[in-house]
Amino acid sequence: MIQELNERSRQIFRQIVESYLETGEPVGSRTLSQRLGFPLSPASIRNVMQDLEQAGLLYSPHASAGRIPTQAGLRIFVDSFLELGNLTEDERHSIEAHGSTSGQSVEGLLTEATRQLSGLSQCAGLVIAPKADKPLDHVELVNLGPGRALVVLVAQDGSVENRIIDTPMGLTPSGLQVASNYMSARLGGRTMAEGRTRILREIDENRAELDALAARVVEAGLATWSGDDAGNMLIVSGRARLLDDLTALADLERVRQLFDDLESKRDVLQLLELAQDADGVRIFIGSENKLFSLSGSSLIVAPFRRQDEKIVGMIGVIAPTRVNYGRVVPMVDYTARMIGRLIR
Incomplete structure (x- = not known):
């Protein structure tokens, strides 16, 4: 046109x-x-x-x-017509300073990078990446009352994840302990993906040495890590910045809906797929991206790659459509490149 x-x-x-x-x-x-x-x-x-x-x-x-x-x-x-600006030395230094991996996990690095990008751009920062399937140290199942238990996964690097599962009625505390010991024995030193395959095969072949109720608990625990978005990490920083320029009640409601969608990880896989075909920064304005169409927001994202050039996630900002694209695009690009240099 x-x-x-x-x-x-x-x-x-x-x-x-x-x-x-x-x-x-x-x-x-x-x-x-x-x-x-x-x-x-x-x-x-x-x-x-x-x-x-x-x-x-x-x-x-x-x-x-x-x-x-x-x-x-x-x-x-x-x-x-867009003309991209150049980052100032202070902006480059700020991004690099928050990219130090000393003493922090990959998730910690991504969290700090997202927070810094949000602050510099005055937008909401966003990162999405598959969670690293780390070797586990042990598993604990904690009784939360009738019909519920907490699954706690402790990785060898000290990180902890936990989720609540439903348990069958009639399961005794000793049965829950048996399931906990069984999972720890099979998952210790292995990633979840490796351990899950072995456990499910044993249960299927009736070699698990578990009664029916304990076996159902183990399967429920494994299932919590096999959902569509269970293996993805979504970090959003600076959400309140999207509310700064809103005046109409309808605009406020649209942004609240966006927050709800992000909280429930709705269409998270779609966001990750955006990075797979990306070569550099991509800009999605308003309804060009389904997740952000209702809020009238723009999504500015770039993939980050490991040293073998494989794309392992994406980072960017959620911004009002009226944003200084020429200033924000270089920030997103530089942050993605910095992460790519640090992730192994």
Whole structure:
């Protein structure tokens, strides 16, 4: 579509979008006549603005003569006119300083990187990656009362994960202890994936030396780590930043819905799939990504790779569609590259 615009229309369109991204306000013909680098009357500018509106690139949010870009207009601006800025030395140093792996796990590194990216960009930071399937030290099953138990997995590196499972009625404390001892014996020194295969084979072949109730507890414990998103790590930092510029109650409700979706990890696998085909930073504006369409947010993400160039996750920001893309994109890119240098 941009190919069909003449130079004057391109200049006016670019000025409108840049002004909107800077101020958040509709741009009128009088303001444009003062900002353009060539003489053009407000009447001529209004004619061009009407043409751009008919093309679906601009719209008027209310009765004023000002215009702001549509989602399609923002997409064309990002693809055709966006000029990326350079990170300052302070910004580079800040990102690198929070990337030190000394004394912290990969999850700790990603958490710090996301928090720092959120602070620098003034957006909500996001990272998603498959959880490392670490060798386990032992497993504990803790009784929480009739029908419920807590599964605690302690990895050899000291990290701990726990989840609640349903247990069959009639299971005795001694039966729960038997299941706990059995899982520890089979999973100790192995990853969950390795241990699960062995345990399920033994149960299937009736070699598990467990009664029926204990076997059901073991299977329930294993099942909690085999769901669609159970193996994925999702970290979101700085959610409150998405509320900063909201004024309408409807906008607030949309962002709250986004928070609920993130909390429930809805469509998390879809987010991870976005990284698989990515080569550098990708920008999804509004409804271009299903998860963020209701909130009217943009997603700016980049994959990070291990030293063997395999993509192992993605990091980025959730931002209002009116964000300084030229400033945020280099931050996301630099942070992803920094993580890739540190992850083994």
